Amino acid sequence: MANTAQTALCLQVIACLLVLCNAIPAAPDRESSSFHWLYEGMADIEASVERFKNAKTRKAKNVILFVGDGMGLTTVTAGRIFKGQKDSTATGEEYQTDIDRMPHTGLLKTYGVDRQTVSRPAAATALLCGFKTTSGMTGVASGEANNCTALPGLEVKCALEHAKDFGKATGIVTTASVQTSTTAAAFAKTVKSRWYSDIYMSNASKQAGCKDVADQLIAKAKTLNVVLGGGRSHMKPYGSIDREYPHHIYRGLREDGRNLIEEWMTAMEDEDAQYVWNKDQFDDIDPDKIDYLMGLFEPYRMRYSSYRDQDGAGEPSLAEMTEKAIQILQKDRDGYFLLVEAAQIGRAHHYNYAHLAMEEFVDFERAVGVAKNMTSTDDTLIIVTANNGHVFTIGSGYPVRGNPILGLSPNNDAPKRALDGRYFTSAGYADGRGASSPRPRPPVFPTVKDFVLYNFQATVPFRYSSHSSEDVPVFASGPWSHLVTGVHEQNYIAHVMYYSACIGPHAYYEHCLGPSPNDRTGASDGKWINSGKRSKSRR
Incomplete structure (x- = not known):
């Protein structure tokens, strides 16, 4: 069986060949291909296997x-x-x-x-x-x-x-x-x-x-x-x-x-x-x-x-x-x-x-x-x-891909209105200063995505938003x-x-x-031992 590095290399070669053969489009359209996500998933698995296989078990300095x-x-x-x-x-x-x-x-x-x-x-x-x-x-x-x-x-x-x-x-x-x-x-x-x-x-x-x-x-x-x-x-x-x-x-x-x-x-x-x-x-x-x-x-x-x-x-x-x-x-x-x-x-x-x-x-x-x-x-x-x-929450109104994360939803350039006839942002809060109750919700505009001190709208009116x-x-x-x-x-x-x-x-x-952090020879399985009190090291 090929080792992890060889497997990862094979995945990369296959992906490159498929791109060259137009089997998978180049970015940014490649995400439309099922192979893109297949390759991404397989590569992620290989990386995870490698990560845990090489887990570091020496003392942290x-x-x-x-x-x-x-x-x-x-x-x-x-x-x-x-x-x-x-x-x-x-x-x-x-x-x-x-x-x-x-x-x-x-x-x-x-x-x-x-x-x-x-x-x-x-x-x-x-x-x-x-x-x-x-x-x-x-x-x-x-x-x-x-x-x-x-x-x-x-x-x-x-x-x-x-x-x-x-x-x-x-x-x-x-x-x-x-x-x-x-x-x-x-x-x-x-x-x-x-x-x-x-x-x-x-x-x-x-x-x-x-x-x-x-x-x-x-x-x-x-x-x-x-x-x-x-x-x-x-x-x-x-x-x-x-x-x-x-x-x-x-x-x-x-x-x-x-x-x-x-x-x-x-x-x-x-x-x-x-x-x-x-x-x-x-x-x-x-x-x-x-x-x-x-x-x-x-x-x-x-x-x-x-x-x-x-x-x-x-x-x-x-x-x-x-x-x-x-x-x-x-x-x-x-x-x-x-x-x-x-x-x-x-x-x-x-x-x-x-x-x-x-x-x-x-x-x-x-x-x-x-x-x-x-x-x-x-x-x-x-x-x-x-x-x-x-x-704090994001995603209200099903924003389109690439929409400004703090912009109007679903598209900051072509926003939709909520049932109250007002635009709304993708991001918001459950409580805080951005709430307007019992007054009607104030209007919101596409420029809020760039307004640093905008109080994003909230549901429950509080002086300060909660943890x-x-x-x-x-x-x-x-x-x-x-x-x-x-x-x-x-x-x-x-x-x-x-x-x-x-x-x-x-x-x-x-x-x-065990070995000092700079000693690359061997590692420990982390078992507890009763070795008496460790002496304090000095600078």
């Missing part, structure tokens, strides 16, 4: 977790079509993103302990800590939210802490404030995720000993080699002026009068460390000379990618921050753990800004591509997933990425990371004591 906030399956599909229509001459539906090209895919069940629809903090705790928890709680097991006296005993160890215990460098990158839900789960333990600064806490909570997230970030300064995102206001004394916006209402928020940025710089006096807050400073960073980098580019969230060029001080893109983080972290001989969050996808969906959400997806996909190009699947596990989906309860997709490449197959609980991903990198509760399996 590095782990990168990408989280697209609000990036449900519909957003992945719409984002793919949007990018395809934006970047190529194809119709968009057949386009493949760098996320699509990852070899292993599954689904995650996102519900929380107390909610069918998960909150961002609870989802982040599941992904990073391996535990599902109560809505609104971060880095802790399920318990009574907002109750400081309940905190002792609820703290759980999460991915970043496990990685640090085993000598790895660590980093967080986000387009939100670094103190918010997803990145906070990497280092903070709090019964209320919105305690970004002490101004949001009650006196009773402070007296009970609870700490705000920004305070916890500084307390663990040397456990994080890279911190990049927004959130300056949560770090500075109340009323203090922001250098980027001296005449704006943006001011410091800390009631305790502390300047946590200065405290971070003091703590790093004996380290090769740098704090930056604008694009020029960021670009000037030489990763070979820096071991610790904190970059806070906005008082709160960073800007939407569509408006980044309007920032006078400038701010880096998610891809640029990802690249800089990897350059710094990869110097550690024991490897690294990096968390990267695209926070603005979900933010845009909350406002029914479908166009902005698509642009943020494209920005996120570029960051994934950067990480894939900078790393090797031999030693780096990359996982791409979402914390939750949104009540969805649906499963979210997960994609993976690298060592043990084949474990990301099938339908799993959301907390499963933390255990995949632990197991592949041999950290935390999964540090004692056979592959953990």
